[in-house]
Amino acid sequence: MAEPRPGLALRFQRRFLAARPLRSLPWPELEQSLRTAPDSALLADILHKLESTAAEPLDELYEALADVLKEEEESTHCYKNYLLPSGDCVSLCESTALISGGTTGLLTWEAALHLAQWALQNPGLFRGRTVLELGSGIGFTGIAICRSCQPRTFIFSDCHPRVLRQLGENLQLNGLTPEGVTCSIQTESQGQELEGQNCHTPKVIVAELDWGSVTEKQLLALRADIVIAADVVYDPEIILALIGMLQKLSTSRADRKAPEVFIASTIRNPDTYQLFQAELDKAGIRWQVIPAHSSCHFLYDEQPDVTILQLFI
Template structure:
């Protein structure tokens, strides 16, 4: 999910940016029959060749006729169960995907791929497991749910709700929850379709100790709704907070934080918040070929902590 800051003067609409992203999912891709294994790795929506790859994963055997593939994630904590996630192959988007996006007024980025900031968020949550223990947690715009599932597996949270506004994505979340249910211990885990402009949230009103989200501030048209739902979901009592990991991307993040303030919330932004994540960032900045075209503004997620 990258944009070109040089085109800022042309002020493309959020919808045109969204369609540009989705276009990559439906363009035909060249097939090399002599290298089926490598082809599969290139086509998988996780885009494993580009990312921080802080949580090791490997593709499991799958039916090449299927539109989906399964990946096994090894959480870097001794004795922690592995997670198996089913994800869409990024050469299998169809017109129905676009129609659903238009009908629900949502973007399709959670279905197109698992974005690098989700990997960073999952790793950050593992490194700060204590903040989730015995807490009610919700992940917003979760995509395939790696961060939420990681919290459910490794932090002894009381409850984890993994949500997205796209009903197709929520189907994948539910499938991934059911696949990994034995890893959650006593933690209650459920999926939920939650649109950020949803008016009726009485059953969720001020119900969560912790909100987590990654790469959710890209589209400016969703800023007001995202800030609003954050305020509505955060508990009023106790040390509740929202943890967002998002690249700066021009003035997009700054504009979102204005909306956060207008909803009566406080925030802090931290650039260096984990030694290993920062080392990865520096390596990419120095030209690591595993992520060509890496740019700090568009790729490196800042840590935003939002409180009352």
């Protein structure tokens, strides 16, 4: 009989906090438990145990958890449908596992749902404008905005090749044809062409965007009016890279004003979230909390603690 979930999660927590080698964690028991009753909630429970102690899970731990879950592609994906207030539907191919292919970006997270609902309640903010989404994942928030808010241009971006591939497929699934999945940012002349698009038929771009290496010139070429992101605040190193890129955005606008920035976060680890706010203060980036409804139209069983910050870069 497989060990009860709480006991297994607790063993991971204790050994991780004691700085034991990763190989000493109870991987065989975890694998046996998943074979007996496949359930990605078990992995969520293990990660929650680690994050609740203010410990940041290591990349190696994510990779090891992903190795346990390796199965055939067909058995780890499903199609999910999200009904928009208009009656329209967003259909997505998502991973059924919390971690797949070494990334957590192949499923829709709660903050993306909350950010989409907030956007649909404020369509005028996006209408006729160029929107850059950071860490788009498999595309729910951006697709919902393209369907309901009439942006002129929507730029989906991420850095993981497998996520970008799945994102492209989901865009096609929802009748959105990217101008081209690209491994580089558009040139400035291309960016100027985007300005002339009809806002009723958004121009859709998919870009590979590495926050650590992107240049001010590349960001200027995007000519973004609005920058949005969901569930990108979960690791100190990523936080620093994100803030560094926002600083580049603030100085790459030439004679145009800086874009408006909105970031939605699920507060799983309060210390990590407070670190994000502290680093914003240190960088001189002002912020304010945007009021949002406590419940989300797209969520049914749970309503996590999600907050949206507006940043003034």
